[in-house]
Amino acid sequence: MNDLRIYIHIPFCKQRCSYCDFVTYDDKSYLMHSYFKALDTEIALNRQYIEKSNITSVFFGGGTPSYPDAKFIKAALNKFDLAEDAEVTIEANPGTVDFEKLSIYREAGINRISFGVQSFENDMLIIMGRIHDRSMAIRNIKDAKKAGFDNISIDLMHGYPLQTEEGFRNSLSSVVDLGVTHVSCYSLKVGEDTPLQSMLDKGLLPEIDDEKDRNMYKAAQGYLQANGYIQYEIANFARPGFQCRHNIGYWVLDEYLGFGAGAHSYYNGRRFSNITVLGEYIRSLNELKLPEDYSETIDMEESIKEFMILGLRMTDGISINVFSQKFNRGLYSVYGNEIKDCIDSGLLISNGEKIKLTQNGLDFANKVFRKFI
Numbered sequence: 386m387n388d389l390r391i392y393i394h395i396p397f398c399k400q401r402c403s404y405c406d407f408v409t410y411d412d413k414s415y416l417m418h419s420y421f422k423a424l425d426t427e428i429a430l431n432r433q434y435i436e437k438s439n440i441t442s443v444f445f446g447g448g449t450p451s452y453p454d455a456k457f458i459k460a461a462l463n464k465f466d467l468a469e470d471a472e473v474t475i476e477a478n479p480g481t482v483d484f485e486k487l488s489i490y491r492e493a494g495i496n497r498i499s500f501g502v503q504s505f506e507n508d509m510l511i512i513m514g515r516i517h518d519r520s521m522a523i524r525n526i527k528d529a530k531k532a533g534f535d536n537i538s539i540d541l542m543h544g545y546p547l548q549t550e551e552g553f554r555n556s557l558s559s560v561v562d563l564g565v566t567h568v569s570c571y572s573l574k575v576g577e578d579t580p581l582q583s584m585l586d587k588g589l590l591p592e593i594d595d596e597k598d599r600n601m602y603k604a605a606q607g608y609l610q611a612n613g614y615i616q617y618e619i620a621n622f623a624r625p626g627f628q629c630r631h632n633i634g635y636w637v638l639d640e641y642l643g644f645g646a647g648a649h650s651y652y653n654g655r656r657f658s659n660i661t662v663l664g665e666y667i668r669s670l671n672e673l674k675l676p677e678d679y680s681e682t683i684d685m686e687e688s689i690k691e692f693m694i695l696g697l698r699m700t701d702g703i704s705i706n707v708f709s710q711k712f713n714r715g716l717y718s719v720y721g722n723e724i725k726d727c728i729d730s731g732l733l734i735s736n737g738e739k740i741k742l743t744q745n746g747l748d749f750a751n752k753v754f755r756k757f758i
C-alpha cells in the first residue's frame with residue numbers, strides 16, 4: 386500500500402481579512418450544506434485511490450474549517466480509514482470555536498489544531514480585519530488544551546503596515562507563554578484587489594518595510610530557538626517531535642489528494658486542481674463529474690526542480706544519496722554549477738552528505754530557488 390496524504394479545503398470564512406485573496410467566501414454560508422454533500426461525492430468518486438492507500442495524514446485547511454458546524458468535519462473525516470498513527474490537523478480561527486466544538490474535534494480523531502492567530506496585538510488584528518482579539522485567541526488556545534489537544538500550532542504574521550518590532554516581540558512572547566508545540570511565522574502577502582492593497586495604493590497606510598520585516602523574522606528565529614523550538618523549515622518552528630508531518634510530505638514530494646473547491650493534488654505523476662467557484666464545484670459533483678479544471682504532468686525534469694526548491698525549504702536540507710536513489714542521477718552532475726555558486730555566495734552549505742541553506746540562505750531563499758528553476 387502506498388502512503389497518501391489528504392487535504393480538504395473548507396472555503397468559508399465568517400469575514401474576509403483585509404489582505405486575503407485565498408479561495409474562500411464570506412457571503413456563501415447558505416451553500417455549506419450542498420458543499421459538504423459535494424465533498425462527500427468527490428471523495429466517493431476517488432474511492433478506488435483512497436482504498437488502496439495508507440492514509441498517513443489529513444489536513445482540513447481553508448478558509449476557516451472551524452467556521453462550519455463540527456458535524457460536517459466529523460462526517461468528512463469518517464470517510465477515510467486512517468493509518469493508526471495518522472496526523473489529523475484542522476485549521477481554526479479564534480472566534481469560531483468553543484470548548485464544546487473543540488471537544489467534538491478531539492472525539493472525532495483530530496489530533497492537531499492550528500490556530501490562525503496572526504498577532505496578539507489588538508490594533509494589528511483590527512487592521513488585518515480579523516474577527517478575534519487577543520483575549521479570544523488566548524481563551525480558545527486554553528480551551529483546546531482542556532479539550533485534550535497536546536499538539537497545537539499558532540500562525541503569526543510579520544511585516545504588517547504599522548507593526549512595530551516591539552509589538553511583534555510581544556506576540557512571540559505570548560506564543561511561548563501559552564506553551565504551544567508549533568509556530569508558523571509568515572511574512573505578510575497582500576493579495577491583489579484587497580482592501581489592504583487599496584489602502585496602500587492610496588497612501589492611507591505606509592508601505593511594508595522589507596528591512597523591518599526581515600528583522601522581525603530574525604527576532605522570531607532567535608526567540609523561538611532560545612525557547613526550545615527547532616526551526617525545521619523557512620517559516621516553521623516546532624518543539625522536538627512536533628513538526629507538521631503533513632506539510633513535510635509536501636516538501637519531500639509525497640503524493641496527496643486534495644478535495645474541495647480550489648484544492649490541489651499531486652498524484653501519479655500529475656499536479657491538478659479543482660474549480661474554485663463554489664457554485665460550479667457543487668454543480669459538477671451533483672452531475673457526478675470530477676471538478677478538475679487544471680492538470681499538469683510532472684516529468685522527471687520538473688520533478689527534479691520541485692525536489693530541489695521544496696526540499697531546500699527544510700533546514701535539514703537535501704540528501705545527496707536520496708537524490709541519486711530517486712532520480713538515478715547524481716545531484717552534482719545535474720546542479721554542480723548552481724550548487725557551487727550558492728556555496729561561494731554563502732547561501733548554501735554542504736557536509737558531503739547533504740546540502741542545506743545557511744542562515745543567510747534562509748533569509749534569501751528565493752535567490753537560491755531561482756538558481757534551480
Ligand code: SF4
Nearest residue numbers: 398401402405447448
Ligand atoms: S481567515 Fe484566513 S482564509 Fe479567511 S479571510 Fe482571513 S486570511 Fe483569508
